[in-house]
Amino acid sequence: MSYLFESLGRGLVTHLTSIFDAQLPSCAGDDRESLLDRLAQAPTSLDLLMRLGRVELRAGATAEARAAFERAAAEHPAARDPQLGLACVYAELGDLTRERSALRAARKCDPRDPAIAFATGLWHERSGAIEAARSSYRKALALCPRLRNAYERLAAIALHQHQLDEALACYQELADLAPDDLDVLLTLGTLYLENQRPNDAAEQFQMALLVEPDCDERALPTNLEIDAGGEDDRIAALERVVAEYPDLALYRVRLADLYARVGEDDAALQNYQAALAVKPNFLEATVKLGTQHLRNGRLIAAAQSFNQATELNDRLTLAFVGLGVAQWDAGAPAEARATFDLAASVEPSSTLLLSETARLHFNACDSGAFEREEPDADSFRGDSRVEWTLEDVIQRHRRALAARRGHAELSYRYGVLLRQAGRQRQAMDAFRQAVEAVPTFTKAHVRLGVSEREHGNDVQGIDHFRRALQHDRAQVAAQYGLAVLFTQPNRFQMAIDTCDADGSPTEHCRQNLDLMLQNVGLLDRVAATWRGLCDLSADADDLIQRRREALAGKA
Numbered sequence: 001m002s003y004l005f006e007s008l009g010r011g012l013v014t015h016l017t018s019i020f021d022a023q024l025p026s027c028a029g030d031d032r033e034s035l036l037d038r039l040a041q042a043p044t045s046l047d048l049l050m051r052l053g054r055v056e057l058r059a060g061a062t063a064e065a066r067a068a069f070e071r072a073a074a075e076h077p078a079a080r081d082p083q084l085g086l087a088c089v090y091a092e093l094g095d096l097t098r099e100r101s102a103l104r105a106a107r108k109c110d111p112r113d114p115a116i117a118f119a120t121g122l123w124h125e126r127s128g129a130i131e132a133a134r135s136s137y138r139k140a141l142a143l144c145p146r147l148r149n150a151y152e153r154l155a156a157i158a159l160h161q162h163q164l165d166e167a168l169a170c171y172q173e174l175a176d177l178a179p180d181d182l183d184v185l186l187t188l189g190t191l192y193l194e195n196q197r198p199n200d201a202a203e204q205f206q207m208a209l210l211v212e213p214d215c216d217e218r219a220l221p222t223n224l225e226i227d228a229g230g231e232d233d234r235i236a237a238l239e240r241v242v243a244e245y246p247d248l249a250l251y252r253v254r255l256a257d258l259y260a261r262v263g264e265d266d267a268a269l270q271n272y273q274a275a276l277a278v279k280p281n282f283l284e285a286t287v288k289l290g291t292q293h294l295r296n297g298r299l300i301a302a303a304q305s306f307n308q309a310t311e312l313n314d315r316l317t318l319a320f321v322g323l324g325v326a327q328w329d330a331g332a333p334a335e336a337r338a339t340f341d342l343a344a345s346v347e348p349s350s351t352l353l354l355s356e357t358a359r360l361h362f363n364a365c366d367s368g369a370f371e372r373e374e375p376d377a378d379s380f381r382g383d384s385r386v387e388w389t390l391e392d393v394i395q396r397h398r399r400a401l402a403a404r405r406g407h408a409e410l411s412y413r414y415g416v417l418l419r420q421a422g423r424q425r426q427a428m429d430a431f432r433q434a435v436e437a438v439p440t441f442t443k444a445h446v447r448l449g450v451s452e453r454e455h456g457n458d459v460q461g462i463d464h465f466r467r468a469l470q471h472d473r474a475q476v477a478a479q480y481g482l483a484v485l486f487t488q489p490n491r492f493q494m495a496i497d498t499c500d501a502d503g504s505p506t507e508h509c510r511q512n513l514d515l516m517l518q519n520v521g522l523l524d525r526v527a528a529t530w531r532g533l534c535d536l537s538a539d540a541d542d543l544i545q546r547r548r549e550a551l552a553g554k555a
Helices: 003-009 032-041 046-058 062-075 081-093 096-109 114-127 130-143 148-160 164-177 182-194 198-210 213-219 231-244 249-261 265-278 283-295 299-329 333-366 390-403 408-420 424-437 442-454 458-469 473-486 489-501 506-519 525-538 541-554
Strands: none
Touching (some): 003 148, 003 182, 032 046, 046 062, 046 081, 062 081, 081 096, 096 114, 114 148, 130 148, 148 164, 164 182, 182 198, 182 299, 198 299, 231 249, 265 283, 283 299, 299 333, 299 458, 333 390, 333 408, 333 458, 333 525, 390 408, 390 525, 408 424, 408 442, 408 506, 408 525, 424 442, 442 458, 473 489, 473 506, 506 525
16 A cells, blocks of 8 residues: 555546436336336436436446436436436546536536536546646535545645645645544655655654544543443443444444353354444454454455455554654654564564465365355364465465566565565565565565564665655656546556557556556455455365365365
């Protein structure tokens, strides 16, 4: 993750329907056949025509959606919504000219709709008309001063043009709108570093590190009796607390812990999940949810929770790295080194979690868990199945890398596994291969920074920490262009096809392209890691077959 790069992708959308969701009518249970039947009785109904267009658009039937919206526009020429529907259709088709025409028509019908102004800004940005995009985003903010996406796009444009003061101003506004948003605080800290204001950067990183769910306790009255009596008494007391204070995630976790202790799996799961519904980034709850799944044999669910926890812990590590770099730049090397030591103390949790995610994933795959919609917990237990060890997973990655040289994320994962196995020098080599393939690979730079400092190379370690956070203008420009291009699926695919036609190393290009899209926040990192493990499992058929043959021999 790179907060600087992530800011370039924030606010972008690939489908205009996500912008106009409130304006395009739909009802739960809408389907094409029933809507057509109803339209036969009321052929000029604006509501029914719009709902039909929405259903067709969701199904990917752009020609049918266009016909429905055009019919609505013909029947109701003064209505705004048919034009919005047509803009969405043309955006899906990559027809910028007609999309722009539909947006103009919609704006004439409703000149004070901030969503239309924002969508117009996106259109200009995709067309390369940066100043017109800026103007539209500012109009959107004039109509709706709390429109977060508009601030995010203005900041991205400013950063792309190296106008750091303007980017900072936008994120200061975002911090005022959402003072507890970790991503905003961490991005603001990184922007202060870019703007050579290390003291302000340190303050932002410290604020981010203080935004923790355990602050919930301060909101509770001090006279609550929740620790007295036996386990049943404490469960009852905590049930009363969470009923009265449902938004206190920490107490949900404490209640879930008690239920887990007494063997009430369903109740434990319910409360861990309720805590995460309130605070999705609650690391403790995420790890404990994974542990509860593991305790009850749900290997896939456990691996997915640990995968999510890895990402959260990586973010915490990077926050400490950012604070340390800011302290170093502010002329406080002793404080910086202490902070880097804190980052190094947090990092092994990610290493363990990712290694366990990979091991559990392979075990679940080997058990045939992916072939069942609802895996039987008992199928994951017992002595009749050959367990995948950490060494097995390391060898699987080593063999995959031999066939996929230059695959940055695979090299990174291989390095993490080697680090967990205690092979630090080999791990460093793998991380170096990752950053050679993708120089902007933030997590690999962090791991290299920690490793270099462990080997007494303080200067090299700090250099990698800095490279994890700060990037040159050419890198920023390239990542900005990639982010904007990705929002135009047709043009993006054409660019990939051109790469193929030029004889480029397509597979490596595609894999590392995914990583760069993760950098700008347009591909989910947690999901991408999981897909990578699934891909690796799919091409480990020979190993899986060998284990199945071993099982057959034991039967």
